[in-house]
Amino acid sequence: MQAVMCAIQREVDVYVAINRGRALSTAIGFDDIDRTRIEIVILELTRNLLAHAGGGTLLLEPASQDGRNGLTVEARDTGPGIPDIALAMRDGFSTAHTLGAGLPGVQRLMDDFSIESTVGAGTAVRATKWLPVRAQRERRRL
Ligand SMILES: Nc1ncnc2c1ncn2[C@@H]1O[C@H](COP(=O)(O)OP(=O)(O)OP(=O)(O)O)[C@@H](O)[C@H]1O
Numbered sequence: 001m002q003a004v005m006c007a008i009q010r011e012v013d014v015y016v017a018i019n020r021g022r023a024l025s026t027a028i029g030f031d032d033i034d035r036t037r038i039e040i041v042i043l044e045l046t047r048n049l050l051a052h053a054g055g056g057t058l059l060l061e062p063a064s065q066d067g068r069n070g071l072t073v074e075a076r077d078t079g080p081g082i083p084d085i086a087l088a089m090r091d092g093f094s095t096a097h098t099l100g101a102g103l104p105g106v107q108r109l110m111d112d113f114s115i116e117s118t119v120g121a122g123t124a125v126r127a128t129k130w131l132p133v134r135a136q137r138e139r140r141r142l
Pocket residue numbers: 044048049051052053077079080081082088089093094095096097098099100101102103104123
């Protein structure tokens with residue numbers, strides 16, 4: 001399965017990325033609930049690219065580790081960066097006067113999560129969802 005790279009410059013790109021994410025999640029074997037989680041994550045990360053960084057790119061990358069399959073969603077930009085990552089991760093913190101629920105929500109919805117950011121250079125947010133072991137066993141039997 002191929003990784004998919006989406007340029008995120010306008011609102012419509014958000015929906016294109018969500019569609020691509022849904023197709024990849026289905027191909028990997030995620031159930032409806034996990035697929036919805038992944039779609040919300042793509043929505044939040046791409047909205048952040050538009051709202052806080054003037055756009056960027058979203059990478060959807062099939063992952064595998066210790067015999068387990070998953071999907072990594074990575075948002076990258078060359079925007080202003082995040083000066084205090086711990087603060088940005090707090091529920092309710094927003095510099096845009098919006099809910100401030102995006103990043104902490106993304107962390108809760110996924111299994112692995114990391115942010116790298118340099119002020120003045122940009123931000124990369126990476127989050128991976130792993131296929132539950134049971135779903136993976138069922139797929140092998142197909
Ligand atoms: N790609 C980014 N570049 C620069 N700053 C960012 C980026 N993503 C998030 N931030 C900073 O982190 C803060 C928290 O992000 P988060 O997504 O949790 O909330 P929000 O986008 O402000 O509001 P919400 O997502 O609830 O509409 C943002 O207000 C912004 O200051």
